[in-house]
Amino acid sequence: MIIVANWKMNPKTLKEAEKLFVSIGRGIKIRRKKRKKLPEIVICPPSVYLFNLKKELSSLRSLTPFLKAGAQDVFWEEEGAYTGEISPLMLKDVGCKYVIIGHSERRRYFGETDEMINKKVKAALKAGLYPILCVGETEKERKKGNIGDILRKQIKSALKGISGSELQTLRFSIAYEPVWAIGSGKACEAGEVRKVKLIIKKVLSSLYSLDVVKKIRLLYGGSVNGSIAGKYIKDGEIDGLLVGGASLRAGEFLKIVDNSFE
Template identity: 40%
Template sequence: MRKILIAGNWKMHKTQAEAEQFLQAFLPELEKTDKERGVILCPTFTSLDVMSKNLHGSLVRLGSQNIHWEDSGAYTGEISGAMLLELSVSYAIVGHSERRQYFGETDETVNLRLKAAQKHGITPILCVGESKAQRDNGETEKVISAQIEKDLVDVDQTQLVIAYEPIWAIGTGDTCGSVEANRVIGLIRSQLSNPDVPIQYGGSVKPNNIDEIMAQSEIDGALVGGASLDPAGFARIVNYQ
């Protein structure tokens, strides 16, 4: 059975003090949350420790924004699965479009990161999506199908989450129409050997569109960027109707 997962990706926002302030306002809002819904917060690396301590016993699971494929080594600026496990990290975002665009992430390195996360018992959230130019050229299906094929080589689909994030909708205020997002996510699901993999939608998800997004049959949750920085707004998203 597919699990509903709502994840917040804080990107490069919030100090440790700000993270604690967020939780003080956010956690009480989860008292009315359906306990079958998974809630994940992915803060900056510097806030993982303080978040881990404050989330103990709550509904929220801790996620990382990245993970390296080696357990240690000369990889400046990276973080390993062993390091994340010490902080009770359960999920790791892999292959986000910003990592692909700004930091040279490729399908090959994404695949290595996915397998490294699973090796440590951390569930990866694989991000896939097309650019505006690719969509305008009618290449959405080809691009995403290629990403899925390359990224999931030898990856265990029983320990996996996928997020469809059309690049043109990330942080732009433009949201992919819910029916279209549902169609593309259905395409992704048709390529999987495990139909129960949760597939999220991400891309300008907000409190005022989450209900429509989650009403779609193929969408199993959301990967939320900017709207996850506000405790009241993110609580509204988590507690969608």
């Protein structure tokens, strides 16, 4: 089980980011005393906060197996004249384990193509980072009934030229995030998520062996909150959640953690 917090371009200050991180960390610490098992929790803050939050994590050593730092994006080159970009080696050097790749907001606002996403996935795997590949359809595509075709194209393009052994040796995740649900308050029904999971599994099975497919974790993201988190895990039969806005409120995020076990 994995729960990923995508803070996006929030909070506004480092002080606020540290306060939020510590609040979540303390909440996890309390829960660890009550439960034998906890999900893996990945916090993905803006990159400028990563180093400081990693230091905060070092002070919470007992949580190291459960709480990890992740990035919201990565570039495909290791170094060079690429103004504003961050390489996978830089992320690894500051203690990142996970990286979100292909989020719908990156595709929409920054023109990320399937080819660019493929290069990012390859670079992340080469550096030993754990990619969280985001896929999903727009409302227009959904109304046309093109969900299967869209997901098939996105997944096959993102994984082009990547062997099963590369995915098997590292923790690879695919997050289904219907674009129409992100930040809208309109969450996808758990039953629909389950159907999409089967579509994704079918696409993966056409590319890799059953052993590889079994190790790829499937997450859901899109207006997730504490009230419905458990329903996705249970009825949607998924392996985790990608949480946006709700992860900026420590109490709500911890509620998601709690309800993921119900």
